[in-house]
Amino acid sequence: METFCLRTLGHRADTRPADPLTHWTRWSFFPLLIFCPIPKVLCVVPLGVYLLLLHSRATMSRWEDMNKDELERQFSPSQWSHRMSADDVIKSHVTALKEGTERARGLAQTLLNVPYGESEGEKLDVYVPTTTSLDVPLVIYLHGGYWQFLSKEESGFMAVPLVHKGVVVVAVGYDIAPKGNMDLMVSQVRRSVVSVIQQYSHISGLYLCGHSAGAHLAAMILSTDWSQYSVTPQIKGAFLVSGIYDLLPILSTYVNEPLKMTEEVALRNSPSQLVPQLKLSSSNCDIVVAVAQKDSPEFRKQSEDYYKTLESTEGLKVTLEDVPNTDHFNIIEQLVDGDYHLTQLLLKMMGKS
Numbered sequence: 001m002e003t004f005c006l007r008t009l010g011h012r013a014d015t016r017p018a019d020p021l022t023h024w025t026r027w028s029f030f031p032l033l034i035f036c037p038i039p040k041v042l043c044v045v046p047l048g049v050y051l052l053l054l055h056s057r058a059t060m061s062r063w064e065d066m067n068k069d070e071l072e073r074q075f076s077p078s079q080w081s082h083r084m085s086a087d088d089v090i091k092s093h094v095t096a097l098k099e100g101t102e103r104a105r106g107l108a109q110t111l112l113n114v115p116y117g118e119s120e121g122e123k124l125d126v127y128v129p130t131t132t133s134l135d136v137p138l139v140i141y142l143h144g145g146y147w148q149f150l151s152k153e154e155s156g157f158m159a160v161p162l163v164h165k166g167v168v169v170v171a172v173g174y175d176i177a178p179k180g181n182m183d184l185m186v187s188q189v190r191r192s193v194v195s196v197i198q199q200y201s202h203i204s205g206l207y208l209c210g211h212s213a214g215a216h217l218a219a220m221i222l223s224t225d226w227s228q229y230s231v232t233p234q235i236k237g238a239f240l241v242s243g244i245y246d247l248l249p250i251l252s253t254y255v256n257e258p259l260k261m262t263e264e265v266a267l268r269n270s271p272s273q274l275v276p277q278l279k280l281s282s283s284n285c286d287i288v289v290a291v292a293q294k295d296s297p298e299f300r301k302q303s304e305d306y307y308k309t310l311e312s313t314e315g316l317k318v319t320l321e322d323v324p325n326t327d328h329f330n331i332i333e334q335l336v337d338g339d340y341h342l343t344q345l346l347l348k349m350m351g352k353s
Contacts, residue, residue: 004087042345063249063298072253074298077212077242077328083295093329097150100157100336108163110156116195121175122188124196125152127159131166137205137236137350138168140196142189144212144242144332148177148258158209161338165352168203170196175216177258182247182269189217190224197233205350211332215243219271219306222282237286237349239342242328245271245306249298258261275309279316286349287318290342294327321345 044328058164063071073079078086103178111126139162143155155171162169174180174188197206210218218240226232230340247266250256267273287310291303303320310318323341338347347353 040276069080069253071256071298073252074296075196075244075250075255077296077299080294080296080299081327081329083327083330089327091328093333094150094154096330096333096336097154097157100160100333101154103336104156104159104163104169108159114199116172116192117188119175119188121173121174121180122192123152124192125156125171125173127156127163127169127171129163129166129168130328131338133166134202135204135351136166136168136202137207137352138170138196138200139207140170140172140193140201140349141208141347142172142174142208142214142217144210144214145176146255147180147182147185147213148255151176158335158343160336161198161343162347164183164338165350167350167352168200178258182259182261182265186217186220190221190229193221193233193235194229194231197231197258206233207236207346209241209335209346210239210243211241212243215240216245216247216271219243219245219278220269220274222285222287223271223274223278224281225277226281231325232277234295235282235285237288237346238282239290239346240303240306241290241332241342242292242299242303243289243306244299244302246273246302272306272309275313278310279313283315285317287316288321288345288349289318290321290323292326292328292331293322293324295331296328299328 063074066074076086078089081089083089084092107126108129111128114124114126116122116124122207139158141155141158143150143152152171152173158167172189172192174185174192176185180188193206198296208218208221210216218238222235223236243251247261247270248263251261251263261269271278289303289307289310291300293325295303307318308314313318321342326334331342335343337343344353
């Protein structure tokens with residue numbers, strides 16, 4: 001189970017071209033004759049414009065141009081932690097999630113292994129606050145693990161600070177690979193939301209939080225055509241933490257070995273491709289796209305690009321949180337702390353700060 005998690009990949013030397021804009025200002029208006037293939041004519045353009053275009057192309061991060069080793073390194077979060085080695089950061093992460101979940105189970109009333117479907121993996125763990133208030137928001141948490149690791153058993157940690165504030169936390173189980181494929185997992189988490197709404201119709205607001213692969217699944221929930229289901233959830237807020245929103249870059253990496261996604265499967269399950277549906281289904285949802293300062297450049301680009309796409313879509317409410325001094329793992333682990341920045345943002349969103 002830890003083979004993919006603990007893999008150590010080599011580093012690749014930086015071979016980026018030198019900055020072509022050095023001293024560009026002096027020559028920025030110097031006329032340059034270039035050939036334009038369309039419509040096959042010679043054009044005169046200012047040298048500064050030409051160099052600016054050249055610079056943009058040279059510095060553009062393109063996963064298509066990376067070799068397999070570099071691509072796998074970019075999508076190996078444990079390689080980028082500033083706190084400890086790749087092996088140690090994975091072990092520490094699992095320990096932190098388990099300890100936080102044990103604490104939560106000691107603090108809250110729990111309903112464990114509540115079924116939301118017929119499959120053995122289709123279960124929920126519910127963490128209920130001891131409150132008589134009618135203003136009870138509910139947060140659904142979707143765990144990470146690259147769709148092939150972790151489970152709901154380590155996913156109750158964020159209930160530690162939230163149950164004290166009168167918030168219900170639901171940790172969702174789903175069939176990870178190789179038992180489950182991407183289409184199935186997306187279907188399962190969507191059905192889990194429907195089940196929660198049906199069982200807890202008295203809640204004052206529904207919120208989502210997902211980390212890494214779980215952020216991808218949360219974004220897929222926001223992009224659901226609910227006409228195919230028996231209810232239409234009114235999701236008030238969503239925290240998408242260090243997620244992947246375009247699945248194409250991971251098709252050729254070790255991540256896809258147990259998933260066995262084709263390009264067609266990756267495209268239909270990429271939130272970046274489904275923004276029009278998200279606008280139809282979730283225009284009233286406050287969306288927070290959070291990314292760790294020490295996430296890899298490609299992981300950061302995934303969050304930044306998805307945020308920019310949402311932000312440029314009229315009618316959506318979205319913010320980007322670049323969380324300092326965090327890596328891919330402790331950005332979510334710290335939700336066990338009531339004073340943590342993201343915990344405070346979530347409580348504020350729910351009117352519980």
